[in-house]
Amino acid sequence: MKNLLAKKDGELLVSRIYQSESTQFEVKSCLIGGEQVMVIAGPCAVESEELLKETAFKVRAAGAAMLRGGAFKPRTSPYSFQGLGEKGLKLLARVGEDMNMPVISEIMDSEDIGLLADYADILQVGARNMQNFALLRKLGQLNKPVVLKRGMSASIEEWLLAAEYILAGGNSQVILCERGVRSSEPWTRNTLDLSAVALVKELSHLPVMVDPSHATGVRSLVSPMARAAIAAGADALMVEVHPQPEKALSDGDQSLTPRGFSTMMRELEPVARALGRRLR
Template sequence: MIVTIEHAAGFEPIEQVLRCCDEYEASLNLTRDKRYTRIRITVDQAYSELFVRLKSIVGVAKVETTGKPYPLAAREAKSAASVINVRGIEIGGSDLVVMAGPCSVESREQILATAHAVRAAGARILRGGAYKPRTSPYDFRGLGEEGLQLLAEAREATGLAIVTEVMSIADLELGAYYADIIQIGARNMQNFSLLHACGSINRPILLKRGPSATIEEWLLAAEYILAAGNEQVILCERGIRTYEPFTRNTFDVSAIASIKHLSHLPIIGDPSHGVGKAELVPQMARAAIAAGADGLIIEVHPNPAQAWSDGQQSLTFEHFEQLMNDLAPIANALGRQLNPNVQALVVS
């Protein structure tokens, strides 16, 4: 990043910048012209924290990383792609990470059966909704804390990490207590108060793209979380609303490739919501991996026809196992692997 300070501000802001750089073990290069002192800073650890601190120094004219409006999320912000560690699982690294499970937690039997099945097939993270945003207020909207407790029990039984959605600031602390990854759903992508609050919790955030959001708007939503101090952001492409009525959404595979070009943040694909039809999910899952996704989030249910939500896009245990087998050679061809036999670490 580059810090610009006017000579008229004196030496105090320069000294403060240098002290910050020393604190974060950053390397720097200082240049001066007739009006400005410019300090070029290179740092990989706590990048967003340092950025925010430098911006707050009185006398600093500007702090810039790129010409983009999302400097912390931009590819140029870091020398290497970000890797998010979740209970020993690296998202954005050499492995492809699959998150799988039901749209909503319905019962102890349902979530435990699903957890064991997806783990046996090679999933590393269990997904399941305890709080469900529904278009109709009369549809099932989740079990709340009971659902979170059942997810935690499934984690204890299988070693899978947990990702679940939180819909409000009021539920954020409780969600972070039980879950390993907090999901911000598509409808809340521009809930800026919630995004800012996510910056203060010590949990990775899975940020889904809004149904009508541009890629820039999506990255700016991520910027809210990064600027508030949480560097653990994972993006998720889940389809956007277009004029095509056959599929639930239009799964934007090009967004996955675009994010890899524009940002250092890891990205996963959600073909289940992307198309809304179980029979199309395997093809779109393969396409997402081929486009460069760091993983997938797939809806899986013991009996999709009886699911309380999103049964039409959920895979059976058998179909999910087949999908995982189909994905392995694609991953290998790209120099990556699914690592189905590696167990997630179980930590307190």
């Protein structure tokens, strides 16, 4: 296999040649990497405290280890719901603390790093910002885990080189997230590239997450793609869950109901067990 991760004075920091052992790190009591598969769940956007509490309680009972929720929402249309901002972050942090769940939320602007770092345990860089190099450089100076989503049309090499910006700044707590790439297929929101999961696990020591919700955009496809992601070697899953998806202010079509999420978790267990892994 052609080595795309070489530089003039050695191997890139993201490469498995530079570091042969898989990276693992803890987020509070949750270990990212290793034999367990971390499951992160919650609404696409933080809409209200009541909704967030209900969702967190139900996904926690079903086996989710972390809580996701967007406070700042990058939307294609400027007229779509943009999130609650700092108020949403405060709600997310409070509910996460009450449920003993680390929380993850998306950062869109480098000026908001201090704000996000105060409330979120993991900062997520969305697909639209994968090559926002000014943001990546600043996240490299932060002692806080970062999820780096693959860009909509990004190659694997571009994705890994984006992660290199963060590692080069001194932050090695990076999780790569495959969330589907844009293709000509109209039946799904994106095309989930599971071959990228297996390949990146060969090329890089960094843990790999899969987001089957954004990858498909179709509720009925989330569970089968989550099972396939574990089979491909994913270290974590991030799934959108909403008590009333038809009323969701963002991405309702791809959000599981709490009951659907519970069913998915039961379906994931034998897949993980067959591979000598377990859910967390």
